Amino acid sequence: MSGADTSSEFEQPVAGDQEKGAADQAKGAGDQAQGMTRRQKVVQRTKVGGGLAVVVAGLLYAASLGPGPQITLGLGVVLSLWSLVEVRRMGLFLSPLGFVVAALSTIGFAAMQVLEPDAVGAAARGLASNPFLVIAGLSLPLAALTFRTTVRHARAGTKPPVKAVSTVLLLVTVALPLLALYPIRLAGGAAGLAAYIGLAKIGDIAGYYFGNLMGKRKPFPSISPGKTVAGCNASLITAVLVGALFVQMGVLDGARYGLVSGAALGAAVNLLAQAGDLLESAYKRRAGFKDSGTTFGPSGGMFDLIDSLILSAPVAALLWPYLFQSRALQP
Template sequence: MSAQLAESPPRSTNRFHDLGIRTASAAVLIPLAVAALILGGWAWRLLILAFLAGLLWEWRALSRHVAAPNRKAFAVAGLAYAGLPAIALLWLRFLPHGPADILFLLVVVWATDIGAYAAGRLIGGAKLAPAVSPGKTISGAIGGLAIGILAGVIIARGPSGILPAALLSAVSQAGDLAESALKRRLGVKDSGRTIPGHGGLFDRLDGVLAAAPIAAGLALLAQGGVPLWR
């Protein structure tokens, strides 16, 4: 459930060397999220609370890399970083069109992830933000945006999905970059080891964490009575 920007092809002969790990994590997280979304009620609440607890646990571990005088501020930032998206997702689910809004959000973020990964690995090219994340490419960002918009149009069944999908796709990619910048500043490769072989929850959910409050804002503008893309 994250919008990871694609990396440029590694020097390995296999450009898709991590595809198996990505597929395995998606095979677990996506059905779990969709099932809880459909069930709603306590299933959705428990899923969000479980993810929130895992995120805060990872944030606590990351705080060890922060200078002691700054740890309190870092802890507060973590509460906002993980807590606001959790509140947004809980609130969205209980709107009249909440399930559709959340599905729109998740599909756009997932599609952005896939598009960015594929375009970045197949095309490569100029780096997007080498000082923050040397592997991410401009082609990956454009590919992710294009596929994210296409997914939004499909879910919305028309062009009304273009603008909200573009916004959510761009924000999800910005969330990925922000998390990369944080890890670089802290000197860590992954946010944690929650997902065996593929890092932590922040590594998988950074795009959703960034885009969820935006989706809630769009739903609020729509007054909760129509889908957020109307």
């Protein structure tokens, strides 16, 4: 959706000419991408995706080294802050103070995990003591409410009352979720972290290519017109099969229920990854943006890349000790 049709009633002030210019650039890039053919989009996204895969492989290697958990946490902080900057440029914060609160909360929550390692270790032992229950518990109902409101207005052909989003919602769906990569790294090791990211992204890949090849029916045309029923189904089936395959290959070790543990993790991660993608699309629709940024060309900005993690990472951290023997419990 282009931002050119947003009326002054829904406009939010953007701090600084530089940020406004960046926002206009993102909108312009989105409009330009809309003029490309489907084949051109697939080819460009494949090229960008290949380059990003190399970068991710390097980061996962770094996460496998001695200070891997700390590197993972630092990466989560960087990606969260980067996404928050893009969200601010889209004008989704009600006020600049909301952005400051979200950014400081990200840093503070990360520091708490480093300064209180015993608490993080205990968090991997069970649901009751897991701090990411707070994130998951808050994010899912708030995300559902935002999505429902956006869909209702889209179907009615009207705009939401304001394009800004509650700071609390942005806090629990943008600022904090990627910090859950840290307990996933502790509980599953570097291989478990790689498996989680693989499950979150393999569905994206299968859904995108299968949807472009076979997809016709669009379940969410007003929010994410590129999604198809065939693509969504292919995404879920692929993630379930790959999750079981990861157990069979030993990538996900210590499975409590054999292949079922891998399939269950794949299903949970995929469904929430697809929900995260829809939530991010709802955010962009409120703001009147096609993409969150222009850093990665046809793939958009950082928030576009990590949308599959914002709901799935906290839930994966919650489920891990119930599906797999946690490495955090081992001496």
